[in-house]
Amino acid sequence: MLPVLHGDVSAAARALLRAPVDGRGRLCRRMIGEAAQACAHVRKTGSLHPLYGNGSLMSAARKRELADEPSFDDPEYCQCFEMVLREITLFRISPKRS
Template identity: 65%
Template sequence: MSGRLFDAPVLHGDVSSAARALLSVPQIDRERLCIRMIAEAELADAHVLRTGRLHPIYGNGSLMAVARNRSLPDEPDFDDVRYCQCFETVLRHLVRFQISQRHS
């Protein structure tokens, strides 16, 4: 890893796609799904760096790619409290992941 979260920057579209994926599952499953998507993106990112090829399941190593492997509802506005909670969940886990990577 390059010292960043992933080799490529994490952009708004990555967070938005992940939040939409979370929105499509029951609230009780969202934390676990978020952690899983970040792990899948990390796995794919490492695969791309190692082989120069897309991961056969998880794609290019972006959070957007792994989120889009799932059913995504249309993106709601930020006046949708559930979507805001999902967006916050993704951001919180990205921060935790980044902090844990610095301490590894």
């Protein structure tokens, strides 16, 4: 996966806002996995992944319908944003990636 910037986290959180609450964790991990898969594809072929884009989390998230971006006054958005950060951290430290 490409380096994660604020816009990546925001796009992923906005995708999560559109998803059912009980499926958000699974969707978050899926988007991160898609970004990683796309990044590997780009490195190997020099071409965008046909489904997941350029390897950024934003590209993977934008394959879904995104909610309008709320402010951090919205507790549900904050929970989604936090989930994305947590799952990125877990992905980065996963022994499977070593």
